[in-house]
Amino acid sequence: xxxxxxxxxxxMRLREYADNVPKPMVPIGYRPVLWHVMKYYAHFGHKDFILxxxxxxDAIKQYFLHYxxxxxxxxxxxxxxxDLQLFNSDIHDWNITFAETGMHSNIGxxxxxxxxxxxxxxLFLANYADGLTDLPLPNLIEFSRNHGKIxxxxxxxxNLTYHVVSASPGGVVNEIKAIQDSxxxxxxxxxxxxxxxxxxxxxxxxxxxEPFQRLIREKQLMAYEHNGFYASMDTFKDKQQLDDLYARGxxxxxxxxxxxxxxxxxVPVIGTSGDDAT
Numbered sequence: 539x540x541x542x543x544x545x546x547x548x549x550m551r552l553r554e555y556a557d558n559v560p561k562p563m564v565p566i567g568y569r570p571v572l573w574h575v576m577k578y579y580a581h582f583g584h585k586d587f588i589l590x591x592x593x594x595x596d597a598i599k600q601y602f603l604h605y606x607x608x609x610x611x612x613x614x615x616x617x618x619x620x621d622l623q624l625f626n627s628d629i630h631d632w633n634i635t636f637a638e639t640g641m642h643s644n645i646g647x648x649x650x651x652x653x654x655x656x657x658x659x660x661l662f663l664a665n666y667a668d669g670l671t672d673l674p675l676p677n678l679i680e681f682s683r684n685h686g687k688i689x690x691x692x693x694x695x696x697n698l699t700y701h702v703v704s705a706s707p708g709g710v711v712n713e714i715k716a717i718q719d720s721x722x723x724x725x726x727x728x729x730x731x732x733x734x735x736x737x738x739x740x741x742x743x744x745x746x747x748e749p750f751q752r753l754i755r756e757k758q759l760m761a762y763e764h765n766g767f768y769a770s771m772d773t774f775k776d777k778q779q780l781d782d783l784y785a786r787g788x789x790x791x792x793x794x795x796x797x798x799x800x801x802x803x804x805v806p807v808i809g810t811s812g813d814d815a816t
Contacts, residue, residue, distance in 0.1 A: 539586075539679070541579045542652060542664040544645050545572055546592020560594035562667045563601060564777060567784045568610045570601070571771050572667050574791060577628065581794040582675040584663060585632045588655050590639040590648035599636055605629060646745040653736055666727030669770040670780065670791035673728065681762050682730040689735055689753055692728035693761040694768035697776070723761075726768050767791065 545562035562572035569577075576587060591598060605628075607613075612625040635655055639648040649664065656662055661682070673692060682690040695718055702720040704713040725746060738749045738758075753759035767790035771777050783789050 539584050540588060540656060540659050540662045541576075541584050541586065542588045542590065542649065542656070542662060543572070543575065543667045544590045544648050544665070545598060545667040546590050546595070546639055546641070546643065546648060548593050558594065558597075560597055561771075563594070563597050564771065566771075566777070566780050566789075571670070571780075572598070573628075574670055575665055575667055576632070577794060578670070578791060579663065579665075579675070580629075580632060584675075587632065588635045588637055588652050590637055590652055592639055592641050592643060592648070595636070595638060602629075602634060602636075644742075644744045646739055646743045646747075646749060647741075649745060650736070650739060650741065656733065659733060661730060661732055664729040664731055666770075668772065669727045669768065670789075671726065671728065671764065671769075672767040672790040672793055673764045678728070678762050678764075679730060682760070685760055687753075687760045688732045688738070688756075688758040689750070690730040690760045690762055692726040692768075693723045693763050694726040695765070696722065696724045697769040697779075723763070726764070727770070 543562075545560070547561060563570040565571070566574055572589075579585070579587070589598060607624055607627055607629070608622070611627060614623045614625075615621070616623070635652075637652045637655065639651040643651065645666075661679075663679075671692070671694070678690070678692060698717050700717050701714050702717055702722060703711060705711045735749065738752045739745070740748065743749055750759055769776065769780060769791075771780060780789075789795075
């Protein structure tokens with residue numbers, strides 16, 4: 539099942555981190571957040587990716603063109619550095635399509651731009667590229683297949699520190715509580731979509747606005763409720779929180795860490811390659 543990842547936005551709320559780094563390439567630990575999202579899907583066997591590129595597409599392309607497996611994997615060198623033995627590997631069996639979808643395109647336009655790469659896919663996955671979760675992906679896909687609707691998205695509690703206020707028309711507060719303790723839920727940006735989604739889309743439209751409203755009217759949109767870990771990286775503060783979890787070895791989204799499967803790949807060393815996202 540192919541995975542469409544929307545990674546062409548400007549990421550304005552993270553510009554305080556770095557002006558010239560596209561949001562999907564902002565690192566968490568050794569790897570950019572885009573890698574963490576892709577690694578999540580790959581763990582569940584979905585390794586055919588379509589990257590919808592826009593702002594600083596060159597940085598994303600160069601990162602994968604010069605990908606260094608050694609940065610996040612155990613390895614040994616022998617024969618004076620001529621042979622490199624990787625004890626596990628990240629992306630050797632990934633297939634990645636790099637699609638230019640416009641500098642200022644919205645999500646709907648980016649999805650329409652890669653429709654040609656989804657020919658023959660009855661069902662496909664899609665993601666905003668900035669949210670991390672411990673969601674059991676097979677459960678989401680099974681839910682989607684069972685109800686048979688055109689679109690499904692994951693409904694999660696927002697990772698915000700604000701409080702929800704309920705007050706009377708005169709301003710007297712009836713209740714105030716943390717968003718996490720309220721019934722408020724958001725679209726997390728994790729989608730399962732049928733090919734029929736394109737019948738509900740018109741040029742220039744944002745995916746979750748006009749097309750999703752049409753789906754709602756036809757009762758073709760479903761929300762899968764996830765109450766486990768979910769966090770989006772929208773601001774520098776969000777990045778710091780994710781960095782802290784990663785540094786403590788408490789990164790719930792790293793579902794692949796629970797896998798006992800290890801791959802061994804022996805490759806020759808031909809010089810060295812960098813791992814700079816920019």
